Amino acid sequence: MFHFRLHSFSRLVISLTLPLVLAAGLAGGAKAQDKRQNAPGEFDFYVLSLSWSPSFCEEASERGGRSQMQCSGRPYAFVVHGLWPQYENGFPEYCQRPSPRLNRNIVSSMLDLMPAPGLIFNEWDKHGTCSGLDSRNYFETIRKARAAIKIPAEFLELSQARTVAPGEVEEAFIKANAGLSSAAISVTCNRTRLSEVRICLSKDLQFRACEEIERRACRRDQVTMPPIRGG
Numbered sequence: 001m002f003h004f005r006l007h008s009f010s011r012l013v014i015s016l017t018l019p020l021v022l023a024a025g026l027a028g029g030a031k032a033q034d035k036r037q038n039a040p041g042e043f044d045f046y047v048l049s050l051s052w053s054p055s056f057c058e059e060a061s062e063r064g065g066r067s068q069m070q071c072s073g074r075p076y077a078f079v080v081h082g083l084w085p086q087y088e089n090g091f092p093e094y095c096q097r098p099s100p101r102l103n104r105n106i107v108s109s110m111l112d113l114m115p116a117p118g119l120i121f122n123e124w125d126k127h128g129t130c131s132g133l134d135s136r137n138y139f140e141t142i143r144k145a146r147a148a149i150k151i152p153a154e155f156l157e158l159s160q161a162r163t164v165a166p167g168e169v170e171e172a173f174i175k176a177n178a179g180l181s182s183a184a185i186s187v188t189c190n191r192t193r194l195s196e197v198r199i200c201l202s203k204d205l206q207f208r209a210c211e212e213i214e215r216r217a218c219r220r221d222q223v224t225m226p227p228i229r230g231g
Contacts, residue, residue, distance in 0.1 A: 036087070036092070037092075038092040038093065038094070038095045038130065039092070039095065040095045040096060040129060040130055040131070040132045041130075041131065041132020041133075042092075042132070043085035043086060043087055043091075043092055043130060043131075044086060044087050044088050045085075045086050045200055045201060045202055045203065045208055045210060046083050046084060046085060046086065046145065046200070046201045046202075046203065046205070047083070047084045047086055047198050047199070047200055047201070047210070047213060048080070048082075048083050048142075048145045048146065048149065048198070048199045048200075048201055049080070049081035049082050049083075049084065049196050049197075049198050050078040050079070050080060050081065050146075050149070050151075050196060050197045050198070050199070051078065051079050051080075051081040051195065051196050052077070052078060052193075052194050052195065052196065052197075052225060052226075053070060053071075053076035053077060053078070053079045053115075053228075054076075054077075054158075054225070054226035054227060054228055054229060055190075055193040055194055055195055055225070055226055056070070056071075056195075057070065057071035057226075057229065058193070058226050059190070059193070069111070069115050069116065070115040070116050071229070075228045075229045076115060076228070076229075077151065077155055077156055077157075077158065077228050078151055078155065078197065079113065079114060079115055080113045080114045080142060080146050081114075081119070081123075081196060082114075082119075082123040082127055082142075083123075083127065083128075083131075083138075083141060083142045083145055084127045085127060085130045085131055086200075086210070086212075086213075088212070089212060092130040093126050093127065093130065094125060094126055094129065094130075095129040095130035096129040099124060099125045099128075099129045100129070100134070100135060102120070102121060102124055102135055103135065103136075106135055106136060106139055107120050107121070109139070110139055110142070110143075113142065113143065113146055114142075120139075124138065124139075141205075144205060145201060145205050148201075148205055149173075149177060149199060150176045150177050151173075151176070152172035152173060152175070152176045153176075154172065155172070155225075157228065158225060158227050158228050159227055159228065160227050161224055161225065161226050161227050162224070162225045162227075163222050163223070163224055163225075164194065164222065164223060164224075164225055165221060165222055165223075166187040166189065166194070166217065166218040166219075166220065166223060167187075169187050169194065169197065170182060170185050170186075170187055170197075173185055173197060173199070177207075179206075179207050180199070180207050181207065181209070182214075183209035183210070183211070183214065184199060184200045184201075184207045184208055184209055184210060185197065185198065185199050185200070185214075186198050186213050186214050186216065186217035186218075187217055187218050188216070188217065188218050189218035189220055189223045192223060192224055193223055193224050193225070193226065194218070194223045194224065194225050195218075198213055200213055
């Protein structure tokens with residue numbers, strides 16, 4: 001049950017979700033560099049970003065931030081960070097100012113995939129407004145995109161910390177998802193931990209190559225995947 005005001009709650013969690021929001025900018029480079037310049041609906045493809053929640057929660061704990069449902073509720077493995085419209089070079093952002101207000105029912109309905117209201121609000125403001133879709137259709141598209149991706153079985157119930165090569169994670173996703181190639185996926189990391197898996201999709205949610213996203217992949221030989229909380 002949600003006996004809180006979502007806008008107030010989102011302000012409480014914004015400090016913890018900010019690193020995820022800032023990470024979105026890495027998907028397309030610096031500012032948008034395209035003649036379409038933030039026109040809603042005018043973009044080339046999507047990036048579906050899946051965050052390894054245990055890494056996010058360990059980093060949040062190290063910063064001494066306030067606990068939130070993503071890190072104190074049921075255990076999460078990969079969660080949806082966002083679905084980001086992209087140009088071939090660069091990306092649009094904040095395409096409507098002010099952005100259309102989100103209905104609280106939409107926010108509540110997305111918490112199974114994106115377990116932080118503040119993240120949901122920010123993803124709509126920064127990326128959803130560039131999709132050319134209304135809020136309901138945008139978040140329905142996120143759900144469809146996530147449903148199209150099969151998470152490799154070895155990452156669903158990771159009970160102990162695991163050291164992996166980024167390429168190993170890519171290969172596991174490619175093996176689990178027919179039609180996915182190395183040109184359409186990249187793994188990101190911080191100094192020591194796996195952060196996200198990013199998968200490039202056409203507007204009709206088919207796998208497609210994305211050279212710029214691949215160029216920004218993790219270049220470390222090995223990274224750690226912290227275990228799923230409660231695992």
